Amino acid sequence: xxxxxxxxxxxxxxxxxxxxxxxxxGMRVAVFDENAKPGGQLFKxxxxxxxxxxxxxxIRGYKIGETLLAEAAEAGVExxxxxxxxxxxxxxxxxxxxxxxxxxxxxxxxxxxTGAAENMVTFEGWTLPGVIGAGAAQTMMNLYxxxxxxxxxxxxxxxxxxxxxxxxxxxxxEVVALVDAAPRVGxxxxxxxxxxxxxxxxxxxxTITKAEGSNCVTGVEIAQVxxxxxxxxxxxxxxxxxxxxxxxxxxxxxxLLKMAxxxxxxxxxxxxxxxxxxENGETSIPGLFAAGDVSGIEEASSAMxxxxxxxxxxxxxxxxxSEQDKDNRLADLExxxxxxxxxxxxxGSKGKTIAKTDEGIAVSQSLLKKGYLDDxxxxxxxxxxxxxxxxxxxxxxxxxTQNIPCNPCQDACTRGCIKVGxxxxxxxxxxxxxxxxxxxxxxxxxxxQAIFLVDEDYAPGYAxxxxxxxxxxxxxxxxxxxxLSRSGRPLGYAEIIDVRSAKAYDQTTLVTIKVPxxxxxxxxxxxxxxxxxxx
Amino acid sequence: xxxxxxxxxxxxxxxxxRVTFFMDGKTIEGYAGEPIAVxxxxxxxxxxxxxxxxxxxxxxxxxxxxxTDCVMIVDGVPNIRTCITPLVEGMKIQTQDGVSGLEVxx
Numbered sequence: 001x002x003x004x005x006x007x008x009x010x011x012x013x014x015x016x017x018x019x020x021x022x023x024x025x026g027m028r029v030a031v032f033d034e035n036a037k038p039g040g041q042l043f044k045x046x047x048x049x050x051x052x053x054x055x056x057x058x059i060r061g062y063k064i065g066e067t068l069l070a071e072a073a074e075a076g077v078e079x080x081x082x083x084x085x086x087x088x089x090x091x092x093x094x095x096x097x098x099x100x101x102x103x104x105x106x107x108x109x110x111x112x113x114t115g116a117a118e119n120m121v122t123f124e125g126w127t128l129p130g131v132i133g134a135g136a137a138q139t140m141m142n143l144y145x146x147x148x149x150x151x152x153x154x155x156x157x158x159x160x161x162x163x164x165x166x167x168x169x170x171x172x173x174e175v176v177a178l179v180d181a182a183p184r185v186g187x188x189x190x191x192x193x194x195x196x197x198x199x200x201x202x203x204x205x206x207t208i209t210k211a212e213g214s215n216c217v218t219g220v221e222i223a224q225v226x227x228x229x230x231x232x233x234x235x236x237x238x239x240x241x242x243x244x245x246x247x248x249x250x251x252x253x254x255x256l257l258k259m260a261x262x263x264x265x266x267x268x269x270x271x272x273x274x275x276x277x278x279e280n281g282e283t284s285i286p287g288l289f290a291a292g293d294v295s296g297i298e299e300a301s302s303a304m305x306x307x308x309x310x311x312x313x314x315x316x317x318x319x320x321x322s323e324q325d326k327d328n329r330l331a332d333l334e335x336x337x338x339x340x341x342x343x344x345x346x347x348g349s350k351g352k353t354i355a356k357t358d359e360g361i362a363v364s365q366s367l368l369k370k371g372y373l374d375d376x377x378x379x380x381x382x383x384x385x386x387x388x389x390x391x392x393x394x395x396x397x398x399x400x401t402q403n404i405p406c407n408p409c410q411d412a413c414t415r416g417c418i419k420v421g422x423x424x425x426x427x428x429x430x431x432x433x434x435x436x437x438x439x440x441x442x443x444x445x446x447x448x449q450a451i452f453l454v455d456e457d458y459a460p461g462y463a464x465x466x467x468x469x470x471x472x473x474x475x476x477x478x479x480x481x482x483x484l485s486r487s488g489r490p491l492g493y494a495e496i497i498d499v500r501s502a503k504a505y506d507q508t509t510l511v512t513i514k515v516p517x518x519x520x521x522x523x524x525x526x527x528x529x530x531x532x533x534x535x
Numbered sequence: 536x537x538x539x540x541x542x543x544x545x546x547x548x549x550x551x552x553r554v555t556f557f558m559d560g561k562t563i564e565g566y567a568g569e570p571i572a573v574x575x576x577x578x579x580x581x582x583x584x585x586x587x588x589x590x591x592x593x594x595x596x597x598x599x600x601x602x603t604d605c606v607m608i609v610d611g612v613p614n615i616r617t618c619i620t621p622l623v624e625g626m627k628i629q630t631q632d633g634v635s636g637l638e639v640x641x
Contacts, residue, residue, distance in 0.1 A: 035599070036619065046544045060544070117601060127604075129581040129594025136598035139618075144573045145539045145548025171539050215592050216581035472543045507544045 004030045006314050007094060007107035009085045009256060012040020013300045014292025015113030016068040016077075017307030018314070022111075023075035025315035030105070031077055032096055034084040038072075039065040040115055042300060044138035046170075047163055048447035048506070050188075050406040052424050054336050055301045058408040058445045060506065062142075064300070088260040092287065109287045109314040112257050113307060116250035116271065116293035121155070124210035130217025134164040134247035141171040149243025153220050154178045155208055156247030159187035159299070164247060165195045170470060175200045176239045179222050181207045181229050184353075184368040188345065189402045190448025196371030197525040199488025204369055207231060211244055220244050252294045260288060269350050270296030280313035280330065281306055287317050298340075298347065305337045343403040343425035358403045359427055372486035373399060378521060381427075394438040394455040394464075397521070398428050400448060412445035443468050444505035453512075456520045463520035464497060469511040475499055475528060483515045483523035491519050494526055537577050554624035559639045567624060571617035572598065572605050575628070583607050583617060587633035607631050 006022045008015045011033035023029045037043070045061025056064050072079060080098065087095040092107045118133040125131070130149065134156065137148040152173050154165045157180035165175045178195065183205045185192045196202065205224055209231050212219035224235035251272045258264050263276040263284035274295050281289040289310040292303035309330055316326035341347060344354050344363075356362055361381060366374035373381070381401045396417060398409065403425040410420040416434045420426050442451045449468040458464035475481065475496045483494035498512035515523045541547055551567035558580060565574025572595050575583070582592040583605045596604040600619035608629035609615040617628070629636035 036621075062545075118597065127591060127593060129583070129592055132595060133597050136595060136618075139598040140573065140576065140595075141539060141542075142545065144569055145542070145545075145550070146573050146576055147537050147539060170543050216594065470543050472541060474543075 001093075001104045001106050002030075003106045004028050004108070005318055005320070006030075006109045006111065006311075007032065007092075007105060008111045008113060009033075009094075010040065010113035010115055010292070010294075011035075011038035011079055011081070012113060012115050012292060012303070013042055013064070013068065014115070014294075014303040014307035014310075015040070015111065016072050017304040018111045018113060018289075018291055018311035019077040019079075020068070020071045020075050021308045021311030022315050022320075023072075023077045025312070025320040027315055027318065027320050029075075029077045030107075031072070031079045032083040032085050032094075033079065033081055036082055038069060038079050038081060041135065041138070042068070044135070044142045045300065046142050046167060049301055050404060050447045051301050051340060052336075052405070052407050053411065055305075055340060057406060058447055058506075061300060064304075068304075085256060088256055108318055109289070110260075111281070111289045111291055111307075111310050111314060112254075112260075112275075112294055113290070113292045113303075114253040114256060114294045116297055117253050118246070119249040119251055120246055121208075121248050123208045125213065125217070126211055128211050128213055128217050129215070130213065130242055131211055131244045131246065134160050134245050137164055137168060137243075137245050141167065141173075147171055147173050148245070149173060149241070151176055151239075151241045152243040152245055153208075153222075153239055153241045154245045154247060156180055156249070157182065157185045157187060157192065157202070157204070158247060158249065159191060160250075161245075161247030162187040162191035162195060164245065165200060166191070166198075168245070169195070169198055169200075172472075173243075176241055177201050177203055177222070178371070179203045179206045179208065181205065181225050185371060188404055188448060189364065189367040189371075190400060190404075190446075190450040192367065192371035193373070193399065193486065194449050197484055197486050197488050199484065200371075202369070202371045203237075208244065209236060212238075217242055217244055250293060250297045252297065254290070254294050257283060257288075257290055257294070260285060262288065262290075267296070269347060279309075279334070281310035282313060282317075287314070289314060296347070302337055302340045305333050305340070309333050309337070339424045340405050342423075343405050345402075345404060357401070357427060358423075358425065361401075361427075364401050367401065370487065373401065377401065382521070392457045393436070394453050395436045396430060396442055397452045397454050398430065398442075399450045399452070399524075400428055400446070403427065406447060408445040408447065409442045409451060412441040414439075414441070418442055438466070440466060440500060440510045441504065443510055444502075444508045449508075452524065454520050456517055458514060461517055462514050463517045464512050464514055465520065465523055466498070466510050466512040467524065467526065469509045469526065470507065473528065474501075474509050475511050475526060479528070481513075481529045482527045483513060483519060484525040484527055485522050486524050488525070490527070491523050492516070494523065496526070537579070552624075554622065556622060556624065556626040556628060558628045559630055559637065565622050568621045570598075571607070571609065571615075571620050571622050571626070571628060574622050575617065582630060584631035585633070585637065590632075608636050
């Protein structure tokens with residue numbers, strides 16, 4: 001029987017982070033993962049992450065995955081793939097299936113980082129081929145380069161539903177509607193705004209009543225729901241689709257912890273059956289830890305910090321790290337984790353209705369119901385006297401209206417035009433005392449694609465708007481297309497006057513359009529005319 | 536056009552060697568090493584199996600080997616999770632009917 005100082009189950013963001021920290025302390029570490037490739041779900045995450053520098057904000061998920069794998073290799077972590085941990089027994093003995101063989105391993109400490117599984121909902125026809133999980137859609141398009149479908153309806157307006165909807169469009173699929181039984185969008189408003197401005201209609205307080213088709217999905221019927229989530233007869237709507245995507249939450253895959261005999265609790269706020277853990281992830285069994293989604297659904301950024309914390313705690317448990325060093329290093333990680341737990345979407349805010357931002361501004365109800373800011377919201381958030389740059393010329397317009405832990409825009413602007421301040425969840429403010437050079441770094445650094453550069457004085461009667469663009473084909477300078485509003489409504493012709501790509505923009509193209517000056521604060525997206533004609 | 540030829544963020548997808556395999560007797564092309572389910576998807580195959588009792592169609596659902604909805608008969612072995620089993624040249628895939636192969640009229 002092979003023996004390790006630490007065995008980590010799961011080679012996702014939490015597990016790899018834990019293994020790296022422990023191995024750097026001198027521990028002999030093995031990681032088992034049932035999949036053929038390491039990285040968990042990170043390699044399917046092609047969007048830029050939120051957070052601050054220490055959370056690797058504005059870096060795309062798959063690149064964070066590449067960094068973790070390199071660090072694990074360098075630290076001497078042994079990663080076993082196609083290795084399913086089938087059981088944990090007394091004294092930290094593990095049973096592992098590799099191919100046709102069952103093997104026993106012995107660990108002195110164990111970290112369970114098995115992540116989460118997707119939830120599903122049932123409706124008539126939900127088992128038809130063509131009804132898929134949002135994770136399946138990501139796997140197909142972002143790992144294997146294949147479209148999950150041509151016309152897709154998304155159920156679920158949490159961050160997964162919103163992010164995957166955008167990724168579906170990036171892959172060339174049409175998203176016909178975003179549906180959620182809840183009365184409000186569950187995920188970040190900036191993610192919702194990205195898909196709303198592409199013209200995707202939001203149906204909140206709606207649910208799927210049936211998937212249509214005999215051998216596979218050919219259509220879907222949705223209906224409005226009442227306060228008890230029951231469909232209201234007579235409100236049914238039909239869409240022709242070949243794919244229905246379900247993004248209805250995640251549940252911790254905590255079975256191994258239960259099997260090991262850890263004290264478990266049923267905590268709906270953490271996503272279901274989760275282990276009782278201390279602040280470093282240690283369960284009721286000394287030396288056995290849980291990190292990442294398995295001990296409560298959050299996201300990859302906090303999973304990585306939790307992983308590192310449990311890795312250090314495991315090292316200290318076996319004496320590879322002094323108690324004092326452990327305390328010092330954990331203190332920093334706790335601050336980083338704590339900052340991710342702030343704001344409107346913090347774990348503690350789950351289920352609460354928030355009426356005002358921390359700044360005391362009434363939140364946008366339009367954003368929560370339709371996915372975009374309306375005119376009244378602009379008055380409150382954007383056109384405030386202290387937020388308007390009175391000088392002529394180009395200036396940033398930041399449509400970030402919810403308190404979320406994210407601040408790369410502040411670091412991106414070398415001119416000091418954008419201020420978030422020490423509180424990472426504060427709304428970014430424009431400092432009109434400094435002048436914008438139009439470099440565009442703020443646009444590319446905003447993971448929510450919520451920053452635009454506007455110049456009302458571009459030419460007599462015309463304004464220029466620079467916006468983030470992550471679709472193909474990339475527009476060409478001189479091209480004529482359609483300017484779209486925040487709701488995706490065509491406003492008229494727009495001319496492409498500049499297209500910028502740079503390594504520092506990381507695959508985000510900065511497209512500058514010329515529109516009539518009265519559209520300076522309404523035009524927020526660009527559609528090539530060929531697409532417009534095709535729809 | 537199910538395959539993504541070029542992606543705005545990921546560029547071109549790395550693919551293995553182009554190979555042929557057999558699906559219910561028909562010859563289909565795919566890329567070696569990609570999941571069987573992906574090659575079938577590219578070929579327009581939606582139904583992977585029919586359930587034993589109600590004879591209902593099933594296809595890809597989770598795509599990560601967890602739900603077992605996409606199982607098929609691969610080289611004579613039933614219940615193979617096609618979403619996580621790599622495609623090998625010359626593989627014989629059959630639509631699964633219960634636990635047997637679906638009878639195909641040629």
